[in-house]
Amino acid sequence: MWKEIALRRYQSRSQVVPQKSGQLLEKSRPYLYVAPALAFFTLFFFYPIAYMVYLSFYDWSLLDLSAMEWVGLENFHALFTDADFYQVLSNTFVFTVFTVSLGMGIAFFLALWLNHRAKIYGIVQAAIFTPHIISLVSIAMLWLWLMDPQYGLLNAILESFGLPPYSWLADTKSALASLILVSVWKVVGYNTLVFIAGLQSIPKYLYEAAALDRSPAWKTLWKITIPMLSPTLFFLLIINTISSFQVFDTINIMTQGGPVNSTNMLVFYIYEQGMDFYNGGIASAASVVLLLLVALLTLFHFLVLSKKVHYR
C-alpha cells in the first residue's frame, strides 16, 4: 500500500511541477496535510481555551447567558481576595506534592522489588496495576466504605489492635491525607508498571560492569539505575503532576470539598463556582489560573529538569 502511495505521489509531483497553477498547490500542500488536525485542535482545544479566557472577563451565569456583563479583571480580583481560593490553591499544591512524590516513590521501590521474571512477580504486578483500570468513581465508593467511621474496614482493623476509631474523611486534619491515600493507591500501579518497563530496558551488562567496579548497591542505584531511568522519571513526573492538579472525581464523591473547605481543590472549586453558585465568571477566571499553573509547571519541568534526563 505504501509503495502505491509513494508511487502516486511521485507521479502527481512530476505532472504538477511544470505548470504554474500547480506551483500554488505544491506550496499549499503541507498546509493541506495538517489542515484536518489543525481544524480539530482549533475546534476542540484552541477555541474553548480562547473562549474561556474571554468568559473570565465577564460576569455571567449559566442561568441566564443573555445577561453577560463585561467586568474586566474584576473576577481575578475577587478570586485573589478570597481566602477560600488561597486555601484551594494550597490544598491543590499539598495534594499534588504528596500524591506525586508518594505515588512515584512507592512505585519506584515496588518496581525495584518486582523487576524479576518469575510468575509470582507477574501476579503481584497485575494486582498492583488493577486499581488503574477501575473507574475512579468505583474506587472512591470503595474507599468511602473502607473509611466509614462506623462500618469501615480501616476502623475495624484499628479496633482489633485496641486503637480508637478514627474519623478519616470527617476530620479537617485528616481528610486531605485520606484523599492523598486514595490517589496514591490508584496511581501506584500504573507508575510501577512504567518503572518496571524502564528498568527492564537497562542493559544487564551495566550492572555487571558496576559489580566488577566494586560499586556498592546504593551507588549502583544512584549512579546507574536512576540516571538510566531518568526519561521514565521525567515522563511520570509530568503526567502525575498534571493529573493531580486536575483531581475531581474523588473529591466530588468522597468529601465534596469538605469538611470546611479542607479538601477543596482547583477543579472542584471551578465546578462548584460554575454549577452550584452560578458564578460563571469566577469559574472561568479560576480555570485560567489552573491553565497557567499547569503550563508554568510543565515549562519548569522542561526547562530545568529535562537537562538532567539522559535519552539513549
Next chain:
Amino acid sequence: MARVLLKQVVKAFQDQPVVKGLDLTIPNGSFTVLVGPSGCGKSTTLRMIAGLEEVTDGEIWIGDRKVNDVPPGKRDLAMVFQNYALYPTMNVFENIAFGLQNRGLPRQECKSLVHEIAEVVGLTSYLDRKPSELSGGQRQRVALARAMVKKPQVFLMDEPLSNLDAKLRNQMRVELTSLHKQLGSTFIYVTHDQVEAMTMGDQIVVMNEGRIQQVASPVELYQDPTNLFVAQFIGSPAMNILSWEEEESCLLGFRPEKGRIAATIQPSTEEKGISLRGKVRSREILGAEVLYYVDTRKGQIIVKANHDVELIAEDEDVRLSVAAKDLYFFDEKTGMRVMGQHVHSLPLAGGAV
C-alpha cells in the same frame, strides 16, 4: 599478577550442563585465549572466573585464593566486555574513575591516575565526552582504560574486538599483545575467531560442547592437533578429511597448503604419501595464494597453492599429492588422533586413484 586455576568446574543452566568439568591452569602472566564455536561454553567460563556467573560445581582459584564465593569486585580482576559496557550517563573521566572511587582512592590520586591512563590510550582530549559521542574504536579504548586503571592481577576480555571493523581490529590486536607484554599481567581472552586466537595467545584453549579439546601453544595446536575437532577448527581453510580404505575406521587428513596440485594425471613418484586424481571445480585467487576446490573420488578437497606456480584453469584434470609427513590420522569413532604405526608403514604412493 596471578595464576588462575580451574578444578572440575561445571556450569549448568536449569539442569542443562554448559560447561562440563573443566580442568585448566592459566599460568601467571600468560596470554591465554579461550576459543571455540558459539555455545561451546567459553564465555560462560570467563564469566565464572569474573564472578558474574555462579559455579555449579568445582573450584576456581585466583592466585592462592579460592574465589567461588568472592564477589566480582573483590577478585582483583578487570573485564572488557564485547559491547564495552560503558556507563552511558557518565563521561569518559567518570567511566574510568568509577572503579577507583569505589576503592576509596583519594580524589586527587584518582584524577592523576585517570589522566595518566588516558594519556596511554590516547583519550586525554575526550575525557569530558559521553560514550555516545565517541567512535567504536574510542569506546574500546575507554573500556581498556577502565580495566587498566585498576591495575588488576587478571584481565578478562570477552570478544573485545568483534564490534570493530577489520582494519581497526588488526591494529587493536597488535596493541593488545604489546599491552600484555608491557603490563605482564595474566590475560584471559575469549574469542570465536581462530585468527585472533592464533595471533594473540601464547596458550590457546580450544573448547567444544563445554569441554576442553586441547591446551597448547599456537604452533603446537596447528602442527599437532590431538583430535579431529581441533584439526578442523584451527587453520583456514579447514583441514581436508578423507576416509581411508586401507585401514578400517580410520580417517586421514591434511592441511590445504600441504597438498600439491599439478595439471597432469601422471602419478608422482618422488616420495611416500598419497596421490589422487581429480578435476578443478572452482578456484579463488586470494592474491599471493590460490585456493583450488578439487572434486575427487573421495569428495571435495581444498588445496592452497602459491601464485608463483602456474595457474590451473577450472574443469582441468589434475593430480593431487600429499607427502606422508604431512598426513594426520584420526580414529573415526572417537575422533582422536592416531599416532605412530600408520605414518611409518605408508604403502600409499600412487595407491589411491
